[in-house]
Amino acid sequence: MTADPSVRPEQAAGSDFARLSKKIADSGLMTRRPGYYTLRVGLVAALYAGGWTAFVLVGRSWWTLAVAAFLAVVFGQVALVAHDVAHRQVFRLRKASEVSGRIAGNAGIGMGYGWWQDKHTRHHANPNHEELDPDVAPDLLVWSQDQARAAKGFARVIGRWQAFLFFPLLTLEGFNLHVAGVRALADRSLKRRLLEGSLLFGHFAVYLTVLLLVLPPGMAMAFLAVHQCLFGIYLGSIFAPNHKGMPILTGKDRPDFLRRQVLTSRNVRGGWFTDIAMGGLNYQIEHHLFPSMPSPHLRKAQIIVRRYCEELGVAYLETSLITSYRQALASLHQAGAPIRGKSAPLL
Structure with a gap:
């Protein structure tokens, strides 16, 4: 599946999205930026290599945990590059995109690129749709009060106070990405399973071998924990403001393409650093x-x-980063109200 489902949305002549699409195309904003991506990929690759070089040079010192924190950010940047590659922002051809995506995702950070691409494609097609978007499927967290009423076991325990547990749980997101990628290998519909698995397990083997060759076991475990936990927090902090706390669609509630995308998404204000x-x-x-x-x-x-x-009179939401987190956490708290038996406000 392609990670770019909106290249062929409801583009019937005269539709709201078709008119917007023409404005965007006429402005030249769909033109590729090879120079930008050459520089960006080169810088991220240099930071990746520099981080691991620093890891070796620092060696058996607790300063290695500072390197772990640095590499957590670098891994997040690699994930963002893989995201752009999957959306064909970097390469026009699918083959080049898939090869680059697997190098960055599977080999670079231990993320199952094929699994993530399929999941992300379904998210883009139906963002925040309770039955169709895998990102709001109930798991450890519940995203609506209906999900809370149906929750059982550990999800029900977590769901009671999930707003307070959200950021602590993000420390597990890096590990979750690794596990989900490995579990997806059992799915026969996954394309190039052998290659995906070889790159994934190759990453894990090299990663653990390097840690244990350079550091004593206890320090290696500390490095792994800091690196992976901060990686998870960074990724979660990037993705949480985008849709969490925005309207959740259910059943046949599927507005036209433009409204489906705009009304379920939130922008975050900021300058070049935020970008x-x-x-x-x-x-x-x-x-x-x-x-x-x-x-x-x-x-x-x-x-x-x-x-x-x-x-058009279509609501367009843009907030500060802090406000986006506040809205997301308030929504999570409200969603868990049926489990608590009350709807006490978070803030």
């Missing part, structure tokens, strides 16, 4: 409308999209 830290995903509305748009164009696209939504 770099979040990989452009702070322009979540524009990204969902035009997934193959190169991320450096999203800021300019926002001006066009926001003005167009105002003309």
